Amino acid sequence: MSGKVLAATEAAADGPEHVEVPTAYDAILLASFGGPEGQDDVIPFLRNVTRGRGIPDERLEEVAHHYRAFGGVSPINDQNRELKAALEAELARRGIDLPVLWGNRNWAPFLDEALTTAAESGHTKLIAIATSAYSSYSSCRQYREDFARALNDTGLTGTVQIDKVRQFFDHPGFVEPFIEGLREGLTGVEEAVPGIDLATQVHVLFSTHSIPSEDAKRSGPPERGFGAGGAYAAQHLAVAEVVMAESGRGLPWDLVYQSRSGPPTQPWLEPDINDRIRELAAEGIRAVVIVPLGFVSDHMEVKWDLDTEAMETSEEHGLLAVRVPTPGVHQRYVAGLVDLVLERRDGTPAAERPAMTALGPWYDVCRPGCCENVRLGFKPAVSGLAP
Numbered sequence: 001m002s003g004k005v006l007a008a009t010e011a012a013a014d015g016p017e018h019v020e021v022p023t024a025y026d027a028i029l030l031a032s033f034g035g036p037e038g039q040d041d042v043i044p045f046l047r048n049v050t051r052g053r054g055i056p057d058e059r060l061e062e063v064a065h066h067y068r069a070f071g072g073v074s075p076i077n078d079q080n081r082e083l084k085a086a087l088e089a090e091l092a093r094r095g096i097d098l099p100v101l102w103g104n105r106n107w108a109p110f111l112d113e114a115l116t117t118a119a120e121s122g123h124t125k126l127i128a129i130a131t132s133a134y135s136s137y138s139s140c141r142q143y144r145e146d147f148a149r150a151l152n153d154t155g156l157t158g159t160v161q162i163d164k165v166r167q168f169f170d171h172p173g174f175v176e177p178f179i180e181g182l183r184e185g186l187t188g189v190e191e192a193v194p195g196i197d198l199a200t201q202v203h204v205l206f207s208t209h210s211i212p213s214e215d216a217k218r219s220g221p222p223e224r225g226f227g228a229g230g231a232y233a234a235q236h237l238a239v240a241e242v243v244m245a246e247s248g249r250g251l252p253w254d255l256v257y258q259s260r261s262g263p264p265t266q267p268w269l270e271p272d273i274n275d276r277i278r279e280l281a282a283e284g285i286r287a288v289v290i291v292p293l294g295f296v297s298d299h300m301e302v303k304w305d306l307d308t309e310a311m312e313t314s315e316e317h318g319l320l321a322v323r324v325p326t327p328g329v330h331q332r333y334v335a336g337l338v339d340l341v342l343e344r345r346d347g348t349p350a351a352e353r354p355a356m357t358a359l360g361p362w363y364d365v366c367r368p369g370c371c372e373n374v375r376l377g378f379k380p381a382v383s384g385l386a387p
């Protein structure tokens, strides 16, 4: 048995709005990022992603190159097809009659199509699962704003309701695959480098997507003090501690960041994983185990920034690097997502909801002022309290 499940006394004491009343949802909305499916899609996709954000063209070309190296096809779409099929199988296995509709923020199938399909089939109470586990503008609020925009674009505002399951960074379904992965990763290092001294020569790197420091500060509810990195960094640190306690064998570890973009003048969360790998090599570390803690599947940020770039950096510096799997369609993860839908449908009390850190279980409905983008301000959003 891995992972102690804590009752979230702090969150449970937060008041009656923390857990919403039971709701008879009639469909699940699997909401994701989307990605190109051929070379011709790459630039239009990147324009969608960066719409109104002032990402310089040279950065777009740089990112286009990552996709081009994979034939212009992002792995994320097939991963979502697999996840959708796995969710459907798990729902069927449990005898739960909820269709799964899939819609993306940035590429086909778009959210708008999923909402139109829902309305045509008479589904008006949707519970969304976004493929992002933590709190921040990019991983939570931006989904909620795009839901509001898609409802508006399809004329379904007021007809279709979209709620969203809580951020699931500390749900055992999300965390346990990493616990298992780190355990196996460390065994893999021992097998690959006979005689290696784990305690002094191996380092664990928990990697997640960097975000602008000002956005990180504003992640999570403003009334809860989380320090400089906001709820985003605090949640990652708390989950990393749990994973280390379960399978880290007392090794040294850090939280590191990857996939930074934006102008160099704008501070983003650091250290970058490649910088940290260089430092560790200089300190005499011989192997790193990389836990992609911020990611639910092996999409492009994992395939490129970890499996290509971080691997190259490690090789250049004579380090062995082992990358742990993402949850993907791990049975525990898929079952956990279904549990998240059911706890919300049934209005399960917070004290009975599984959460592996003292920060959770997270809120059903985002708090006012949650996860602002400092540059864009608040746009209309669903699944949360205004603004």
Ligand SMILES: CC1=C(CCC(=O)O)c2cc3nc(cc4[nH]c(cc5[nH]c(cc1n2)c(C)c5CCC(=O)O)c(CCC(=O)O)c4C)C(CCC(=O)O)=C3C
Pocket: 033, 034, 035, 036, 046, 049, 050, 053, 055, 059, 060, 063, 074, 075, 076, 131, 132, 133, 136, 138, 139, 209, 210, 211, 212, 259, 260, 261, 262, 294, 295, 296, 299, 300, 301
């Ligand atoms: C926190 C976070 C996650 C959550 C982790 C998760 O959910 O897994 C995430 C996921 C993803 N990000 C993705 C791709 C991109 N993200 C970009 C840009 C950005 N991401 C940001 C943050 C995040 N991003 C930020 C602060 C920016 C800059 C501002 C902006 O533009 O919003 C850009 C634009 C070019 C660039 O600036 O790099 C691209 C192409 C893909 C698809 C991969 C595929 O195709 O397989 C996925 C799942």
Ligand SMILES: [Fe+2]
Pocket: 138, 209
């Ligand atoms: Fe991103």
